[in-house]
Amino acid sequence: MQRIAIDMDEVIADVYPRFYEWYERDFNLKIDQQLIQGKYIRDTVPSDHREKVANYLHVDGFFKDLPVIADSQEVLFELSKKYELFIASAAMEFKYSLLHKHEWMTTHFPFIPWSHIVFCGDKSIIHADYLIDDHVRNFKGFRGQGILFTSPHNINETWNPRVNNWKEVAKLLL
Amino acid sequence: MQRIAIDMDEVIADVYPRFYEWYERDFNLKIDQQLIQGKYIRDTVPSDHREKVANYLHVDGFFKDLPVIADSQEVLFELSKKYELFIASAAMEFKYSLLHKHEWMTTHFPFIPWSHIVFCGDKSIIHADYLIDDHVRNFKGFRGQGILFTSPHNINETWNPRVNNWKEVAKLLL
Known part of the structure; x- marks a missing residue:
């Protein structure tokens, strides 16, 4: 077999909905669905948001109930x-x-x-x-x-x- | 390579020390080191202790700090x-x-x-x-x-x- x-x-x-949800919660902004085509989300947000967004994956709860x-x-x-x-x-x-x-x-x-x-x-x-x-x-x-x-x-x-x-x-x- | x-x-x-420690804690008995040769620990304890011992592996904390x-x-x-x-x-x-x-x-x-x-x-x-x-x-x-x-x-x-x-x-x- x-x-x-x-x-x-x-x-x-x-995993995208969790990124959208947490980003809006933390920055009161929506992630631009056009901008993320061909890129990682962290590379499409303003540079001073990048570290926090990249770290989402390491936060307990990110992968729960996707x-x-x-x-x-x-x-x-x-x-x-x-x-x-x-x-x-x-x-x-x-x-x-x-x-x-x-x-x-x-x-x-x-x-x-x-x-x-x-x-x-x-x-x-x-x-x-x-x-x-x-x-x-x-x-x-x-x-x-x-x-x-x-x-x-x-x-x-x-x-x-x-x-x-x-x-x-x-x-x-x- | x-x-x-x-x-x-x-x-x-x-993992053996954790079995010894928890078994003594729960049953106030020591696991017989001679009896466990060639066997799983759960098969050497009295039959009414077996289920609890077999379940130790599923308890949160068993594998911590071994x-x-x-x-x-x-x-x-x-x-x-x-x-x-x-x-x-x-x-x-x-x-x-x-x-x-x-x-x-x-x-x-x-x-x-x-x-x-x-x-x-x-x-x-x-x-x-x-x-x-x-x-x-x-x-x-x-x-x-x-x-x-x-x-x-x-x-x-x-x-x-x-x-x-x-x-x-x-x-x-x-």
Whole structure:
């Protein structure tokens, strides 16, 4: 059975709404949805806001109760019948994300057992046939086939294959 | 550069003292050090204590501030000059272990960066040349060479190579 590794943030869990919410709370400003295309959010805010925004990811609670990316539950459930699935998140950079990501998986993807969830850093440690990820850098050193999942920050990256949503993942792999 | 994956519990972190401490606290009894040879602790206590003891691993705080296994810091530091090291712990079974294990690594193994720490379940996902682990079951499906690290519970297991301590790891790999 072939094995697919799937990233969490911006592939099955949507972190953007939390950035919007906290930025508005702290600066009473909205993040410009046009400006963030092809960039990281922290690089689109005024320079004196940058440090605080970049640090959001390290704050306890940032990763709690994030929305699920559209169709990811249904498509992963179908994929789980044909492939061995592993969730592989580079969560180790953010120690307060660990418990919340674990609880989020149990809540939203109960058909993926704890034994098939991986929190790591460098994804070259992952042994799988495919890796669905929103960061091209995570395909470096990965021995299988990287599949780039479109997110606002990566729209100008060149990678093939690229999928724009979970319906396109289904078309590619089912 | 060859890559070594290293388990945490009973390889670099000693969980036995926490079992002894909590068992004595809860039952006012000492765990018999002779009885635990070749067995899991939970299978050596009176049957009406078993459930509570088995559940210790799921209690928040169990994995906090565990002692470091002798010579593991020195030998891993030397190994880090010749090999790429990844810590690979099947921590995902115990969600309250995640933050404490992360903090423990930062405290005791500061030369191993977060990018080279992996919390997983099924270790067949680990892509490495060697895996040093105290559970033979973790070598199933692992593509590299498993190295069994002696712990009281595994003394009757047959596996080659087996190492009894970190000085023997140094002899084998340095």
